Amino acid sequence: MRNDKHTFGARITVQETLDIKNLTSRPRRGGAASRREARLRGPVIYLPTAVRNIPTYEVLAQDGLEAIDDHAMNILETIGIEFRDDASAAIWRQAGAEVTGHRVRIAREHIRKLIATVPAEFDYHARNSDRTVRVGGRNMIFGPANGSPNLIDLDGIRRQATAEDMRTLMKLHHVNPVIHYNGGYTLEPMDLAVPHRHLHMVESSFLNTDKPIMGSSQSEFQAQDSLDMAKIVFGEAFVDEHVVMTAFLNCNSPLVWDQTQLESLRLYAAHNQALLLSPFVLYGASTPVHVLAATAQIVAEVIAGVAFSQIIRPGCRAIMGVAPMGVYMKSGSPTFGSPEVALAMFIFGQMARFYGIPWRTNGAKSGSKGDDLYAGYDSILKVYPAILGGCNLLTHCGGTIEGSLCISMGKLGADGQQMQNFYTMLKGVDWADMDTALASLAKVGPGGHFFDEDYTRENLPFLDEIQDNERFESWVATGSKDAGTRGREWCRRMLSKYEEEPPAIEASIREALRDFVERREREIPT
Template identity: 40%
Template sequence: MSQSDASAPTRRSRRGGRAARLVAAEASVPIVPYITRNIPYYEVLDEEGLSLIESNADTLLEEIGIEFRDDPEALLIWKDAGAEVSGERVRFPRGFCRQIIQASAPREYTQHARNPERSVRIGGKHTAFAPGYGSPFVYDLEQGRRYATLQDFENLIKLTYLSSSLHISGGTICEPVDLPVNKRHFDMIYSHIKYSDKCFMGSVTAPERAEDTVEMVKILFGDDYINPETGRPKTVTTSLINANSPMTFDDTMLGAAKVYARNNQACIVTPFILAGAMSPVTVAGTAAQSLAEALAGMAFVQLVNPGAPVVMGSFASSISMQSGAPTFGTPEPALVLYIMAALARRLGVPFRSGGSLSASKVPDAQAASESVNTLLPTALAGVNFVLHTAGWLEGGLVMGYEKFVMDADQASMMEVLLKGVDLSENGQALDAIREVGPGNHFLGCSHTQANFKTAFYRSPLADNNSFEQWESEGSKDQPQRANQRWKQMLADYQAPAIDPAVDEALCDYVARRKASFPDSNV
């Protein structure tokens, strides 16, 4: 047992009443594998403005081009397709990448989970939330900031599995730095499979690690891996392919993209941009560059395997012009997010962005305000695949246990918002108004009695009681209540069932592959 679990209560420990009741109530909620929005999109540019951004992106692709580094096969693919290749620089005729994408990329796709009830629809009016990604550190109130371990990785998968507002198990939720770099992907993929039955993301840190992911999902899905109607593999992973902004893709990302595309697994092509350092300081300039990079990456995936699912990604943050440090929750990245979401809809592909981003070091007021100022635009813009929904601290360097459950609470609120207004007979509530009449209250009427359990969102963390009651219960602030909640969730966790034969085959594959090459920290 790691230190991160040392202070967590065991199954035999005495359970905190309020937290236990909330976890038990959550467990009884029907599975909602993803959200389908019923409210309009929020737009910040009209047709003229969006067309201008698209035209500027085509200008960048035509005049400047994109570098595809250290991958001769990628350059040959582009040359055969009709692009202009000079060294490692590829230039594209106007509209070239868009035509390739629109000819074959699906507007929506299903990512299949090992539990079919948790399969996720990506694209259209659907939204799916995934936790944070890539943090080398974790944080909790007792132990503070420390390097992440495999135990932390497993804990965060379990918390994701237990969080009804998180629909995808994620990928590298944190880096288990206690394992060799070149072998930790085995343990991460296995942990996603073992401790959750939700969809998950694959490894992208080397092409051979992407191959291992594919082999492991083939074992997991067995005869169900191939779609009998199409003869193609089912899409069971969605993995993150980042551009090296500005205007570059490296051989690691290209290699992983080729593996996943050839196996009909989805690729999220994301320009990772800190505006002012990796793109212009302006919203319009950053949006045009982001679109150009994403178009090139998605078109490349379609050339590798027409019809393989792609998601247009956007990660655009601002930086402090005084220190160069990344900043989050500011207005300019929100404007980029709104623009990129609209551009993805016009292109006809799913969109990834947003989350609960913060530069704060601890789960404080800064963390809350920055996260909500990222998550609300995420919901209003219409993001389909939301990465970094829960746990993000310190600009992504840290996954926070307390912040994880605080963010999951906010994601649940976004789900209620996106459902929109109930206009059914019950929602109109005319009978209630007739029953109560002027000058009376609604607390005892039959409509209120029938709806009070589900009428309003009930936060598992917010304290709405009197000062005296709050004080009598220990005067806990929200991070302290969140600390209690994540520990109770882990104490109550029960792993989803998995076929023992499949589990044995996965363990055998991992053991054989690990034994076939030496440990390395690169």
């Protein structure tokens, strides 16, 4: 099967990708850098939704999943969970739950009936229908990081993030082939007044990408503003029937859904938008220091939120947004590349499939302060369990360091290449061309090589655009650049490509969004 439609940088010659100095007497001209530049001058590639063709890794047998479910239901029936919002507590009471103050206890039969209406899959719509993606089932999409207030910029300098930096990252995510949705606080715009930030975030999301976007959920009015802007872009009727935004909503572990998040949840659910329900988990700090006990607690928290969404609007799309982190017991800081977290992620994937609900987790995150070895280790120990565990929506796929307090532009570039590696791996293997491939073996025979074969040229393996696999002398001759430097150079090239091919948007929509932002800035006090 030809893969040139799905692999960034495909349809290139072997001479552009492999060092074949032993096969020719001609000296090489230009080296790796020039070949890489030539590949990156091609058109932007947009990869479709990844469809899993490899099995998931199962840590627990069916009886283990049933035991976790039983413990989670027991938590909701006996300990209960707090919905610290009068309106939400009243809704639970009217729905038949046992409510004491804000403490809600829910019978397991009630929970099961409610979550049965959650769709197992749904379409996540973009303003450009070619960018619409599928969430759930065997599908997987990749997305950006959110909320970091600092960045290591294109010059390698660490500083506070600005609104312009936020827009720059949106542009990079737009031209990153494997990033399927965009927007949200790709960086926290520290130069804007806090009450107005969401307006610029949503406006910038719609203007700088035509991929699906995220809305703001830090308050009810921010959620309403996000929805109103979506209606400007898509039309009110379309928004009511289709998912055009995902709302990121956090439960405060242990066992608390607070008023701010519940107000946003109710609003987004009423408008039929997707809810990414994610307990903020620090294993051993906000959960018991026991993988299975922690899993039962977190399942209870997220399932309570999912069930509540179905009271608001049955059939509302919901995602089990479970993305556990560890904790450094000497300081309380979050950790990422730990075996306990990896095991928990495998089990959360199983539990999401047990309930038939899409699963989100986070990916390339690290506590490192730069583009060092541990930044890679942490990231891989998060991404591999997500990929093998059956994740449907992977967030934080680019640049996260310092435990989410900073985005590194160098790591962002390198992470993007790694996500394309995983995207390719998800497709699995294909028997279709087996006879053709073996025919090339018969042609080459013992002791030959496959570099000149048509089948090789037409089916090149994935090529990382940033990793340097040349000889040491070639690396020195091109500046002895480390991964961070090469990643930042990749970002610069991709930004140039964005400027050559920015996403189009109707002038009337652009003007309507600007008018809305200016009006709301006048209305919202700072």
